[in-house]
Amino acid sequence: xxxxxxxxxxxxxxxxxxxxxxxxxxxxxxxxxxxxxxxxxxxxxxxxxxxxxxxxxxxxxxxxxxxxxxxxxxxxxxxxxxxxxxxxxxxxxxxxxxxxxxxxxxxxxxxxxxxxxxxxxxxxxxxxxxxxxxxxxxxxxxxxxxxxxxxxxxxxxxxxxxxxxxxxxxxxxxxxxxxxxxxxxxxxxxxxxxxxxxxxxxxxxxxxxxxxxxxxxxxxxxxxxxxxxxxxxxxxxxxxxxxxxxxxxxxxxxxxxxxxxxxxxxxxxxxxxxxxxxxxxxxxxxxxxxxxxxxxxxxxxxxxxxxxxxxxxxxxxxxxxxxxxxxxxxxxxxxxxxxxxxxxxxxxxxxxxxxxxxxxxxxxxxxxxxxxxxxxxxxxxxxxxxxxxxxxxxxxxxxxxxxxxxxxxxxxxxxxxxxxxxxxxxxxxxxxxxxxxxxxxxxxxxxxxxxxxxxxxxxxxxxxxxxxxxxxxxxxxxxxxxxxxxxxxxxxxxxxxxxxxxxxxxxxxxxxxx
Numbered sequence: 001x002x003x004x005x006x007x008x009x010x011x012x013x014x015x016x017x018x019x020x021x022x023x024x025x026x027x028x029x030x031x032x033x034x035x036x037x038x039x040x041x042x043x044x045x046x047x048x049x050x051x052x053x054x055x056x057x058x059x060x061x062x063x064x065x066x067x068x069x070x071x072x073x074x075x076x077x078x079x080x081x082x083x084x085x086x087x088x089x090x091x092x093x094x095x096x097x098x099x100x101x102x103x104x105x106x107x108x109x110x111x112x113x114x115x116x117x118x119x120x121x122x123x124x125x126x127x128x129x130x131x132x133x134x135x136x137x138x139x140x141x142x143x144x145x146x147x148x149x150x151x152x153x154x155x156x157x158x159x160x161x162x163x164x165x166x167x168x169x170x171x172x173x174x175x176x177x178x179x180x181x182x183x184x185x186x187x188x189x190x191x192x193x194x195x196x197x198x199x200x201x202x203x204x205x206x207x208x209x210x211x212x213x214x215x216x217x218x219x220x221x222x223x224x225x226x227x228x229x230x231x232x233x234x235x236x237x238x239x240x241x242x243x244x245x246x247x248x249x250x251x252x253x254x255x256x257x258x259x260x261x262x263x264x265x266x267x268x269x270x271x272x273x274x275x276x277x278x279x280x281x282x283x284x285x286x287x288x289x290x291x292x293x294x295x296x297x298x299x300x301x302x303x304x305x306x307x308x309x310x311x312x313x314x315x316x317x318x319x320x321x322x323x324x325x326x327x328x329x330x331x332x333x334x335x336x337x338x339x340x341x342x343x344x345x346x347x348x349x350x351x352x353x354x355x356x357x358x359x360x361x362x363x364x365x366x367x368x369x370x371x372x373x374x375x376x377x378x379x380x381x382x383x384x385x386x387x388x389x390x391x392x393x394x395x396x397x398x399x400x401x402x403x404x405x406x407x408x409x410x411x412x413x414x415x416x417x418x419x420x421x422x423x424x425x426x427x428x429x430x431x432x433x434x435x436x437x438x439x440x441x442x443x444x445x446x447x448x449x450x451x452x453x454x455x456x457x458x459x460x461x462x463x464x465x466x467x468x469x470x471x472x473x474x475x476x477x478x479x480x481x482x483x484x485x486x487x488x489x490x491x492x493x494x495x496x497x498x499x500x501x502x503x504x505x506x507x508x509x510x511x512x513x514x
Contacts, residue, residue, distance in 0.1 A: 078483035109508035150187040186227035224266035305347035381421030387430040393421035
């Protein structure tokens with residue numbers, strides 16, 4: 001929960017109601033005006049049908065269109081002060097001073113809006129509201145942790161006196177005491193530990209509906225993505241799923257080491273039974289099925305396609321197996337010294353990096369897999385997933401620069417040379433990749449869609465991606481002075497807006513891997 005993922009989780013019901021109201025008013029007015037026009041009845045009927053279709057398309061656009069949020073940038077100056085600049089700012093005088101001697105590491109952006117930002121002054125929590133830039137609001141003293149609810153309607157705060165508080169943009173209300181930890185926050189629920197017991201309750205202070213989940217919490221507790229279930233392993237190593245709406249705890253399995261849930265509701269999962277021999281099972285929401293035994297580690301899972309990839313070890317050498325539930329295991333490769341990472345792509349492909357820093361590709365065809373194919377060597381970074389496959393940097397030198405490739409359908413396409421292997425960002429739509437070229441403290445910032453590379457600027461120290469039309473970056477950074485100049489990139493070019501900047505806050509945008 002520490003990282004904020006922008007998912008544009010607006011209230012779908014309110015959006016739908018608003019869209020329908022607008023469409024209905026527009027359609028009624030159009031029909032009234034159409035009646036006044038002297039046209040053949042068949043022509044009027046045809047026009048009405050076309051307008052109706054257009055209004056339906058408008059409704060879908062209002063509800064489902066992914067709109068960019070043009071977040072401001074929060075930054076530190078070399079003097080240690082913290083400032084904020086709006087995305088439309090064009091000059092240094094537009095910067096708003098938030099705090100003296102505070103780090104941008106404590107900044108938290110709202111999930112769906114550029115209006116609100118949380119930050120700390122000393123041990124106290126403050127709120128910046130874009131609609132009232134003249135004054136920041138002190139929410140609470142001696143803060144420990146803080147979160148926005150998924151829809152940004154509430155701010156959930158735990159203070160150092162172990163009080164759980166909720167701010168509704170009017171009042172800050174204590175809803176629980178003796179709380180040791182916040183374990184999860186959704187749109188309307190908060191999961192927390194109190195007196196060694198785990199509870200869930202409504203975020204809304206007016207709803208005092210606290211429900212006890214367990215006093216036997218062990219580890220790995222999380223909300224499902226849709227917030228309907230809470231999954232955890234208890235102190236007796238039992239795998240448990242708590243249904244929030246039914247207020248019911250369900251024991252799935254015993255003697256569990258770990259579980260892997262990557263679907264929206266966590267009603268399906270793989271889990272590993274601990275013991276002298278590790279056994280992996282698949283749970284379909286009703287019953288469990290043994291998949292394999294004698295495994296060493298789970299490398300990747302795909303619940304949608306009921307796929308799992310795991311390793312075994314013998315005399316220090318590793319073997320990779322691919323397995324679809326209900327079918328036989330297939331050996332992918334053996335005699336490996338290590339497996340750094342492995343990814344399943346779209347249920348049809350495997351990509352992995354070996355202990356010898358080699359990227360390999362395997363195609364999945366029903367009950368068969370292809371022979372591993374080498375795509376690159378000297379890979380010290382990661383596999384960066386984008387829409388069509390994975391990006392990686394091979395032949396990396398002592399400065400962590402190498403050759404950037406985009407892998408798709410088992411073929412690696414060379415994109416550029418002298419690319420830093422760690423400083424790679426995939427945009428939120430997964431169709432563009434931002435990277436540094438010739439990086440040594442500073443470098444040239446580029447973006448590519450795979451067909452054309454565009455240079456954004458040179459001598460760039462670091463940058464924050466907001467969307468493809470909005471970036472913030474520090475240029476001409478001096479390591480000795482610990483500062484550079486802040487630029488805002490809007491669509492075509494970068495504009496310098498502030499001198500003497502040492503650090504910028506992490507981007508709130510995360511590419512959500514499909």
